[in-house]
Amino acid sequence: MDSSAVAILPMLMWILIPALVVVLLVVGHQKAKKRREYLARWAAARGWRYTRSSPHLVSRWRSEPFGRGSSRRATNVLSGDFHGRHVVSMAYQYTTGSGKNRSTHHFHVIALHLPAALPWLQLSPESVGDSIAKFFGGQDIEFESQAFNEAWRVKAPPGQYAFDVIHPRMMERLMQPDALGRTISIEGQDILLSIGGRQREDLIDAYANLLYGIVDQVPRHVWLRVGHDPGV
Known part of the structure; x- marks a missing residue:
């Protein structure tokens, strides 16, 4: 690995890690929303x-x-x-x-x-x-x-x-x-x-x-x- 790649690697980590966190948060939010919608339907179905x-x-x-x-x-x-x-x-x-x-x-x-x-x-x-x-x-x-x-x-x-x-x-x-x-x-x-x-x-x-x-x-x-x- 050349010196330029070594220099870029920390920068990529600073970009990729926050991006990964954002993706996980979005996925978790969507999953929780679908869960709430499902439970609302489940409750309504049985009064x-x-x-x-x-x-x-x-x-x-x-x-x-x-x-x-x-x-x-x-x-x-x-x-x-x-x-x-x-x-x-x-x-x-x-x-x-x-x-x-x-x-x-x-x-x-x-x-x-x-x-x-x-x-x-x-x-x-x-x-x-x-x-x-x-x-x-x-x-x-x-x-x-x-x-x-x-x-x-x-x-x-x-x-x-x-x-x-x-x-x-x-x-x-x-x-x-x-x-x-x-x-x-x-x-x-x-x-x-x-x-x-x-x-x-x-x-x-x-x-x-x-x-x-x-x-x-x-x-x-x-x-x-x-x-x-x-x-x-």
Whole structure:
């Protein structure tokens, strides 16, 4: 390579790299636009509503994955009636770190509206870190089923409430493949399901049915304590 080519190479890099960035931005913008248009058609076809962005949903819940990181966004929000109850599906994201260590975390979140507000309860997959924390005295709610304890980490207010909700039949439901590995939270008048990764509209019905199955297993006496009778 002659000296003239060596001299030109840095100049080409200064031109090509910004051009490549612009191309990627344009392609990403077009892809996001097509995604929004598709979801709007998908929602309309089933009588649901599509909203491009819903900032109020970012602070509506405090359960995982909400309340973490910065630059939080709730986008591509799909909402409507699902077998008589209101369901919301969204793409949720937040960022952590800064500079070269900055990372964006993506989740698909589905919320099913409950007939009455229940005390907070959260189930999340048991991780290696959680197991180590328990070994050194970390506080978690333990149940009689060792298999359930190894699969799930349960957080709830002190007292009997968690044991009333998570009875043997509920444990059996939560040990099914469609439930394992998810994060499930009861918060106020919603039950939430969050899955790491991109939003998948083709799985909304399956996720909503999972939440329905969990709600159906909540005992009547738990509902009665909050003023709702599911038998009426």
